[in-house]
Amino acid sequence: MFQKSFIESQTRQVNIDDIEMEVFRQLLIYLYSGDAPKLASDEVDVKTTQLLFEVADKYAVETLKKECVNVLLKEVDAENVIKLLVWSNFHSITELFDGAMKVLVDNFRAISFQPEWLDFMKNFPDLCLVATQRMSALLPPSTHSTV
Template sequence: MKETRVIKRLLYMYYNQQQCDVEFDFNDGQSVGAHIVILSASSSVFAAMFQSNLSETKTRKVTIVDAEIRVFKQFLIFLYTDNAPKMAEEGMARLLFELSDKYDVANLKHECVDMLLTQLNIGNVIDMLVWAHFHSIGILSEKAMKFLVKNFRKLCNRPQWEELLKCHPDLFLRATQQLADLLPESSDSE
């Protein structure tokens, strides 16, 4: 109960931008403030950034060029509360994963992977497989591959299947090898 009250007070300070001691500036001219102590406690990257001789330490301004403010705000909310309320929105878990990877926030990375595992479907499985492979997310890559193989008949005529062959032949090869494992053994007498 006491922890909940503390979190609510910290979140209140964030939402109302009270006593913020760092400002994140975005390409679209927007900005959002935060509290260095919260960021440093949650991320080794932020801790190092604000304890060094980097310009961010002196200016208390950080320019964010690789994330939209709506995603970064969810990231900050997670750092304050251990919860990202909009994580289930389309594409949000992937974007939050990338931020959590960049800023070394392991618990958010795990939550994003858990969310992505629940979001696998026919429409996104190939894209998810490629993305998981690129980010070396073994469990997501493995589940996506199993899902792809299980639903091969529904996927093989989609443009994404052809794109997988052209752009990611290593993943295409793994998929066809797993498909081959499902075929019945042929006899040598034929």
């Protein structure tokens, strides 16, 4: 990009169009200081943290990815668990997936009545199956034999 034949070397500007300005700003602050202010604040924004994870993944900043996962693990609740479960599965974040699955199983009675649950069952039957299997593992063993 900075070689003579590229426009960036002539204009001395690099345009990054696929990242929100605030998320990129957080990445730069982290790269220069080792600290991402938005992750340390009391008002953590889950969506911004997810976007920051995706940027850290794109640029292979493993320590920032880990920090984002740790923040998201603290933020998983009955309201956002389905979204975080699907997102963590898509990004292959095992630790967050397992944490979200635990919250889902622990709060299943309330979550199963949310409109998001029906969408989850329709759109992600494979994840729904995993959740069902984890919930069934918590049931006491059957005393009746089946034929």
